């Protein structure tokens with residue numbers, strides 16, 4: 001199993017926040033994929049990782065999976081979830097354990113994902129096709 005170092009994810013998201021254009025983001029993502037490919041090692045069951053090109057392709061797929069959406073798209077997705085009958089408030093509206101003003105923590109009852117995190121990723125899809 002391949003794990004992406006958490007600091008790499010944080011650095012990637014930080015760089016992408018500073019680069020609003022999609023083209024610029026793709027260039028940054030490619031740079032991070034090349035960096036990640038350097039850290040991947042051959043594994044017995046990892047055929048795709050056995051060549052430098054295979055490692056780079058795998059790294060590109062991994063990076064694409066963690067690219068974030070824009071803030072406006074993130075807010076659009078969460079507003080859809082907030083209006084959806086399938087949303088559950090883990091913390092927030094109606095909960096007695098949260099101080100006033102704390103953002104709600106939202107869980108989808110269909111996929112069980114915490115939407116505050118899932119809605120951030122470009123690769124995420126609503127299981128009912130709402131985004």
Ligand code: SF4
Nearest residue numbers: 081084086108126130
């Ligand atoms: S992910 Fe889709 S189904 Fe789940 S709460 Fe959001 S809009 Fe509803």
